[in-house]
Amino acid sequence: MRASNASDQDLGMPAIYLHLLAELLGTLGIDEQELLHRVGLNPSRLNSVDLRVSQPQASEFVTRAIIESGEPGLGIMLARELKLPLHGTLGTAVMSSQTLAEALDLMTRFLSLRAPQLEVTRQVHGSMATYRVRCARDLGPLQGFILDAMLYGCVFMGTQLTGTAVKGCRLERRGPEPGYFHRFRQQIPVPVIYGAGDDALIIPISQLDLPVRFSDHQLAASSRSQCELALKQLTDDAGFACRVRRVIETSHPFPPKLARVAATLFVSDRTLKRRLQEESMSFQALVDQVRLKQACDLLEKTGLNLSQIAETLGYADAANFTRAFKRWTGISPSQHRNEARKPPQRAPDQFVTESA
Template sequence: MRASPSQAQDLGLPAIYLHLLAELLHRLNVDDQALLLRVGLDPARLQSTELRVSQSQASEFVTRAIIESGEPGLGIMLAQEMKLPLHGALGTAVMSSGNLGEALDLVSRYLMLRAPHLRVHHKQEGDRVVFRLVCDIDLGPLQGFILDTMLFGCITMGTQLLGSPLQGAEIRRQGNEPAYFQRFRQQIAVPVSYQCREDAFVLPRSALDAPIRFSDEQLAATSRAQCEEALQQLTEEAGFDCRVRRVIETSHPFPPKLAQVASTLFVSERTLKRRLQEESCSFQQLVDEVRLQRAGELLENTGMNLSQIADALGYADAANFTRAFKRWTGVSPSQYRNQQKQHAAEPAQVPAPTLERRAVSL
């Protein structure tokens, strides 16, 4: 029996995927920005390749996107938009592999980085190899969307890797063929069968030896190491504090209220506080950590003045922001900005400030 979403670890989904979906909705004449804000997500933060969005918010956004666009085939459409570099270190590792078999082995090993509750199981079937996708938990409305995106995305990925459509490939889907699929059948270069026993991507064994046109042995080794490190970090970030931080990082408006985060995670405010306390943490501490990180990004990468930055971080005025920033780092925001300019010219001189886990009085 599969676990329910409330029982399973929420490792989140990469924010960049929701950004791509929002762009797709915009082309379908849906107000994507308003939709993201209604779900409590900051559109500007979703462009990051590093941040992850909580599963509950991702599910709500996908559900609303399908309803408001009137397009149940959004998963297939998104699969056609997927470019390998958008998959982070895993995309780079796949692109630099020696052949298609190596690339698919990497996808199987590190799929958790991109779709945490999906697993890939291999099996031989005569002269073909079946890559079966299995979901650990019932993801509700998100499940069909993710399976569409992943399976049809394999076709997009294969074409990008080889420079031509995959020959002899097949997609198998469980359940009846949805009515919307007929509109997409001509766009898909491989046979698709429904009412199958599994959700799977099938290839001839001979295709596994097909060379990747971007193959780079040195880059492959480096990016595989990055995948391994990212997987370890993601596994370590399974605690409740990381789930809370993930919601804070992508929330609109910022900073979110405790009640808003508790509602997103389907817990009471009292439970949220207690569980964070059990992990030697507090809600305010996590908000302040995110604030410092965002403050550093804005000071380093934008020309925003202190009043604009203070407003973006939820402070009443620049003076309050300046006092808090100086408590965190020991320097004023202006000094920090100047130091970072010097640091860019002379990298060894000025380390970036960090915030230890401690309560900060604001």
């Protein structure tokens, strides 16, 4: 069994993971918001299971986080914080599985939704099942962090699903044991063996039948269908315009300059424009798409006034924002807010009058 391989594309990293990492940095005495700003990320946009951050920005933030905190074990620390609902649709599907085997099969098939840089293969040798995890390409400083978060996260996930550490389970890790690991060893509920040929989670086949304590057959079916749709959308939206949009969506300050986005994606301004033109798109059109989505969210879900929303979206004043919103939607921001907040209309009761 092999997970979908999207390693040749930048499908980004879920923003919620960087949000959790930023919170961890705060507990270590790091000014996490200032660090996010330096990388060009907007802290208020990261607390979402749906948004994704471009791989270059994620890599820069993780690298700076490790250097400035002096903590190379941040991946293990993050793994402890990864509660299943934070994994979005995949987390729901895994939680509602019937058995541990079904949960691991879902993780294997849909890993691209949460960690597209990795691929998983499953092999059976005698009484043991081996889930081997590999990076399809060198991710630089991000690689060790992601492998730590994913592998140790799987161990903690097994405990969340079954209510106890899975008996006979172990982790094997490539290379020598890192100097920082001894500080975390007692927190890992299974043996960890370094010096192995691969990074792998190894589980007795007998343990794969363990029931999941949150099992829900109906929810499992619907959430698996949602995972299929999400995976298709993620891989369909793997073009260059989508990569640019991801940078715009999470940028600080907003809206970002074209040159800043080009530098983030390691291309020239001219190349960025050309590649967008090849996809019948422009940088300004992408900025406007993101602005409209954020404007609607702010109008519908917050009490910010128009001046505050205009400032958040990078407009000089409320009048400029209002003109742009009318151009996009045909109505004013106030009208949109009022329509969104109207209670849903009930259909009138139907009465059948019988003739005497």
